[in-house]
Amino acid sequence: MYELCQHYGPRDVGDLPVAITGQLIETDANNETDERLKRENETETLEASPDRSTSVVWEQVDEDADAEAHFDTLQTSVEKDVSPVDTQENLHQAVAQICNTLMQEPSNAGTQAARKQLQDLSERLEFCEKDLALLQFGGKHKCQEAENEIHSVRSEINGVNEAIQECREYLSTNYKYCQLHQSNINSRLASLEQSVTDRLVGLEKGVLERMDDVNSRINRME
Numbered sequence: 001m002y003e004l005c006q007h008y009g010p011r012d013v014g015d016l017p018v019a020i021t022g023q024l025i026e027t028d029a030n031n032e033t034d035e036r037l038k039r040e041n042e043t044e045t046l047e048a049s050p051d052r053s054t055s056v057v058w059e060q061v062d063e064d065a066d067a068e069a070h071f072d073t074l075q076t077s078v079e080k081d082v083s084p085v086d087t088q089e090n091l092h093q094a095v096a097q098i099c100n101t102l103m104q105e106p107s108n109a110g111t112q113a114a115r116k117q118l119q120d121l122s123e124r125l126e127f128c129e130k131d132l133a134l135l136q137f138g139g140k141h142k143c144q145e146a147e148n149e150i151h152s153v154r155s156e157i158n159g160v161n162e163a164i165q166e167c168r169e170y171l172s173t174n175y176k177y178c179q180l181h182q183s184n185i186n187s188r189l190a191s192l193e194q195s196v197t198d199r200l201v202g203l204e205k206g207v208l209e210r211m212d213d214v215n216s217r218i219n220r221m222e
Contacts, residue, residue, distance in 0.1 A: 170201045 098117045 094124070 094117070098114050098121065
């Protein structure tokens, strides 16, 4: 078991639960001699490298962007019945605990305990995956709503632009019509003014002629 944990070290922390699930080796409960030998070898190895389990540094896997985004998302939204909160650090600690159990108790009991811890971790990861799926679905739904809203606003803007263009065309047409109409009115006013002037001149001339005629008659009577 210790060799298995050595193989799946902190470099493969993203794949560790799956790897352990697929490759946990059943320990022969009847082979007590083999178990004692493994325990003695384990003790010697731990004495040769003390604090092996506590000195492991779990590094962030920079190459797995999807896993990083997955863990970051889990920090903000987790199922209520999952305890403790499944942040990236807590999940790494759970994986480390499984490795420590296998290294410290390379026996049938240790294997069963590790399997139980692995089952609990798998359930936690399943909750996290479901929660992530809900977040992705909700995000897509929100994005769709935003796209619909943007489309609606753009349609309204296009409608306003069309109305503005219609107003411009209407004003332009009416302005031309008003200019033509104003020209006609000015022409008619000029013609009317000339006609009135002519009539006034004619009336004035007629009055003067009648006044001359009256004066002539008065002179003759005298």
